[in-house]
Amino acid sequence: MNAVLRSINDKHAAPLAVRGLSHGYEDGQVLSNVDLAMEPGSVLGLIGRNGAGKSTLIRAMLGLLQPHAGECTVFGEAALKLSDRSKARIAYVPQQPDALAWLSARQMLDYVGRFYPTWDAAYARSTLERWLISPNKLLGKLSPGERQRVDLIRALASRPELLVLDEPAAALDPVARRDLLREIALRAGEAGTTVLFSTHIVSDLERVASDIAFLHEGKLLLHCAVDETKERFARLWLPAAMSAAAPAQVFGRHRHEDGSLSLVVERDPNGRWPEAASLPGARIDALGLEDLFVEIAG
Amino acid sequence: MFAIQPSSAEPIYRQIVEQLRRLIAGGQLASGDLLPSVRDVAGFHAINPMTVSRAYGMAETEGLLERLRGKGMAVAVTTRSTATQAQRMALLEAQLQALARHARELELPGDAVLRRLGKLLDE
Numbered sequence: 547m548n549a550v551l552r553s554i555n556d557k558h559a560a561p562l563a564v565r566g567l568s569h570g571y572e573d574g575q576v577l578s579n580v581d582l583a584m585e586p587g588s589v590l591g592l593i594g595r596n597g598a599g600k601s602t603l604i605r606a607m608l609g610l611l612q613p614h615a616g617e618c619t620v621f622g623e624a625a626l627k628l629s630d631r632s633k634a635r636i637a638y639v640p641q642q643p644d645a646l647a648w649l650s651a652r653q654m655l656d657y658v659g660r661f662y663p664t665w666d667a668a669y670a671r672s673t674l675e676r677w678l679i680s681p682n683k684l685l686g687k688l689s690p691g692e693r694q695r696v697d698l699i700r701a702l703a704s705r706p707e708l709l710v711l712d713e714p715a716a717a718l719d720p721v722a723r724r725d726l727l728r729e730i731a732l733r734a735g736e737a738g739t740t741v742l743f744s745t746h747i748v749s750d751l752e753r754v755a756s757d758i759a760f761l762h763e764g765k766l767l768l769h770c771a772v773d774e775t776k777e778r779f780a781r782l783w784l785p786a787a788m789s790a791a792a793p794a795q796v797f798g799r800h801r802h803e804d805g806s807l808s809l810v811v812e813r814d815p816n817g818r819w820p821e822a823a824s825l826p827g828a829r830i831d832a833l834g835l836e837d838l839f840v841e842i843a844g
Numbered sequence: 845m846f847a848i849q850p851s852s853a854e855p856i857y858r859q860i861v862e863q864l865r866r867l868i869a870g871g872q873l874a875s876g877d878l879l880p881s882v883r884d885v886a887g888f889h890a891i892n893p894m895t896v897s898r899a900y901g902m903a904e905t906e907g908l909l910e911r912l913r914g915k916g917m918a919v920a921v922t923t924r925s926t927a928t929q930a931q932r933m934a935l936l937e938a939q940l941q942a943l944a945r946h947a948r949e950l951e952l953p954g955d956a957v958l959r960r961l962g963k964l965l966d967e
Contacts, residue, residue: 589892724890727890728887728890731886731887731890731891731892731893732883732886732887732893734892734893734894735882735883735886735892735893735894735897736883736893748851749850749851752850752851752856753850753856753889753890753891753892754890754891754892755892756892756894756895772855773855773856773857773858773895773898776853776854776855777855824948826948826951827949827951829949830945832853832854833853834851834852834853835851836851837853
């Protein structure tokens with residue numbers, strides 16, 4: 547009975563969810579009170595500067611480290627006590643994979659493939675070739691970039707329900723990167739695969755992500771649909787004479803030499819810009835995600 | 845067939861709808877022409893298929909496209925003149941917003957702008 551109930555809950559459980567997550571190392575706090583949940587079939591781009599806490603957040607979400615505080619669940623199960631059944635539904639590619647260094651790429655993929663009923667051997671073979679990996683070279687002898695490419699192939703060939711990639715783009719040339727993005731996009735759209743990937747390359751995220759999460763100094767500043775984010779924020783420019791009327795709670799405030807003011811503003815729940823935007827001489831300009839990221843994190 | 849700029853401040857689904865409007869208005873796409881499938885567009889540009897579906901869905905609601913059973917999306921047979929007033933009005937929305945913005949930047953009183961617009965419309 548419990549098993550039946552659990553499998554019913556599974557269907558609706560968020561593939562990944564954290565509540566009140568905090569963590570730190572000796573040299574300080576890395577994550578502060580992060581709340582984040584993913585919808586099945588969504589593609590979440592986790593963006594933040596180097597050292598923002600992206601890898602730590604990912605590892606905590608998957609139960610690969612025990613956080614100081616907070617609750618992490620994967621498909622509704624406690625991340626630290628994940629069942630084998632749930633583990634088989636996940637593929638995770640760390641920034642620096644180092645397992646099975648004594649095998650060649652082909653041997654590793656053959657070996658790992660046996661554990662997955664959903665293994666796509668043809669995909670693994672053809673992608674090794676497309677991504678220019680020598681199949682017979684030992685993994686330990688590959689460059690870090692090649693090593694991560696092999697691990698990406700391993701993750702994708704297992705046809706997981708949840709795919710978690712830590713900075714996957716760094717290891718790929720533009721052709722392989724586009725290949726990976728296409729794979730992520732089509733899997734999410736057609737197979738309903740849920741994808742979490744971290745990056746600091748905003749244009750990758752803009753192509754395939756349905757949602758974006760900004761992590762800055764261990765805090766989640768924004769978690770929103772990509773299209774909505776683009777429509778919700780803009781840059782407001784106020785001439786010097788009007789700059790006193792600038793709204794208080796804003797990101798990215800810059801005073802120009804002539805006394806005029808630029809700042810990032812947000813629409814209210816009714817879709818309206820702050821009142822200052824309709825002052826004489828005020829101007830609202832659309833803002834791309836990269837600009838928004840720089841304004842928030844800069 | 846679409847030109848997609850992921851880093852533009854304009855969401856990708858809006859870029860697609862905007863291009864559909866222009867291609868149809870300009871006659872490059874004629875009634876009954878089939879559109880590339882969602883998968884084709886998403887795969888070609890490496891963008892999320894849900895974004896393409898959203899754009900096609902919006903264009904369908906606007907009356908630009910219609911879903912042909914078993915064939916996919918095609919340019920609607922409905923001509924501009926039989927589209928509802930709201931549908932035709934929606935095509936002007938972006939220009940109207942730009943006009944309103946320019947008028948505000950020039951600090952022109954609304955009634956003066958409307959009077960001039962009224963004259964132009966009567967010509």
